[in-house]
Amino acid sequence: MAVGGISSPWNNMGKLPLFMLFRDSRNVLKNDELGIEIVNIGLPATLALMADPVASLIDTAFIGRIGAVELASVGVSIAIFNQVSRITMLPLVSITTSFVAEEEATSKSTEAEEDENVGSNHDVDHEMVPLTGRSDMKITKSEDNRRRVPSASSALVIGCMLGILQTLFLISTAKAILHYMGVKPDSPMLKIAQQYLTLRSLGAPAILLSLAAQGVFRGLKDTKTPLYAIIIGDSANILLDPILIFTLRLGVNGAAIAHVVSQYLIFLILIWRLVENVVLLPPSFKELQFGRFLKSGFHLLVKVISTTSCMTVATSLAARLGPKPMAAFQVCLQIWLATSLLADGLAVAGQAILASAFAKKDYEKTVVAASRVLQIGVVLGLLLSFILAAVSQFASTLFTKDFDVLRLMNISFPFIAVTQPINALAFVFDGVNYGASDFAYSACSMVLVAVTSISCLFILSSSHGYVGIWIALTIFMCLRVFAGLLRIGTGRGPWSFLRS
Template sequence: MGVRHGSKMLLPAHNYLTLRALVAPAVLLSLSMQGVFRGFKDTKTPLYATVIGDVANIILDPILIFACKLGVSGAAIAHVLSQYLISIILLVKLMHQVDLLPPSLKTLQFSRFLSNGFLLLFKVLATTGCVTLASSLATRLGATPMAAFQICLQVWLTSSLLSDGLAVAGQAIIATSFAEKNYEKATSTASRVLLMGCVVGVGLGIFIGLGLQFGSGVFTKDINVKHIITIGLPFVVGTQPINSIAFVFDGVNFGASDYTYSAYSMILVAIGSIGSLFALYRAAGFVGIWVALSIFMGLRAIAGIWRIGTGTGPWSFLWK
């Protein structure tokens, strides 16, 4: 990840990741169950469970980090406990709705699950690979630029994922519409969520621009870190509409079960983005990383627009 042996980031990062690794089973179980509830068109239960877990995380953070003097390790422990809480809530709720033990292994349709699952796995690897590489390159710039980069990155990802709510809603409705062969409903739903995504993206950009400009002190008191945050701010703000469109298109294409295109297009996007990351990092350092991340999200949005715009794959009915 680019952390040198003499760096003061090494020990806290190692401790944090070691503890965070304990949360992997809870996260995987939670994401799986959220997918099940989405299939039921129940988005309230995952929302309530996530809010309860996140509130617990927020309460535990200052207690473990400052009161117990655990520092970064306390943040990791708080996250682990909150994720297991979310998983327990979802599991209890799901057990009241369905029989989790299948009558036979054949009913699980493992072959169909694995074929789609591997495609989505490649997509996730391509997506997270770009962001992880960006973090690794930022680490090589030193502790202060890395601190600023992480603040910008977390705000960037958190605000962008708010658009994921639109993607989830669109995915559920579009999937039902395709199953019923109600293509008119699928088209109108896709159009509406994309329009709403644009509006949400612009609104988030304005909110984040004002918030980080005057409220960066919420994250840090370091003057140097604040200064570098202002350098990354235009990219965090300016890409919000693009990010929203990209996330919404993901949901729209998932609703159409267009997993193959989503996976392969993301791999191509990742290849281009990784190349731009290396080139722009060498040319412009911190700014170059953010330019490359902006290119990455722009290419994701273009890939989504291309599929529907050309009327190919499951969207071929648009040209009939």
């Protein structure tokens, strides 16, 4: 029996949903309509996601010229800021992307049906109507032809509140968190790290508001506008770094100030572009969909806390080994995450396309799109592995001249290179799950993965030291991929149609 238009050869494998992942694998790089759609969404999203880590790497390169202690201090602070930020920003941008994509897809379907029923009558009542199981709102047009996007207003209000709360939290608890991360009261790292973290936290509201705006653009399948804004903002960061760090002699504080300025610049550009196309003020308070955001946000909050817990524990264990292991770990972790985030652009494309397909109940496109982005993820991961293996020796010298730090970095690079296909799949599986609005499974599976991985971190770091931390992080990413395979491979949850 056919499901959603899936062809008969595919239906013969209906009882083996795992085979979906291998569907049309010979066409993985085919330049067809789906391939073009993935590239048009994924490539700008990838470049946008890469821009901030690249800017952070350039920050790290400048700071590395000051000294190993400064590099380690900033490393701990960046790790803390990033982990706290991920707790709020990933749920916000992921939920906004899915909700806006659903609203956009349903609006187009509704308009098409109205055109069929009404014919040439353009005086159609565009009031909000219930959707089929995935949302109760849709996108309409205002009198000045701007879009009314119900999820956009909610996302921006929530982003503003979360940003302010994050700033207050980091400023008030900076010293205590640094102590927890292994920076002792008599450590030369403490004062530098605390000052950097405090200054960097002032940019949290801009970051959260920018991410909310990016979620709206992604849901509308426009990833170019965020890319342009991020390029301008991060370029300003890179230009300000040498001026503030060396010319004005502000040191690591100058790097923090440059980053904050760049984040507010990105926010202003995104809001300016958003206001031109979207009505941000809802006509009534009831249009603010806080209930929907909180329900799905809770699930993703659990997932993100679980994920960040692993990274935080790993960073803490590295910091306890001393400034030089921490400096090496910080640089390598940034390279590891920066290269892996290339696959996150694929995840964004997969999420937007799948959210639209699920809203329309177009199961044929759901299967084709999911398999394609996962297959491209494997290809991308293999390519990154070869590139990193080739440039590892050269890349390490860009960040420091310290012999001990370089030695530890050279130990890390094999792990970074080999795990790229695994990391790519882990990120893309997240996008696939978000596109299916499978937030509950994402949360529950990640809790189990995190508990197992943190146990491995403590056990392996105590027995193998610095190397043990990287082995445990490799196990962490492998378990994330297994969780994604398990859901689709067994045809459970939103993927139950694969067993029909």
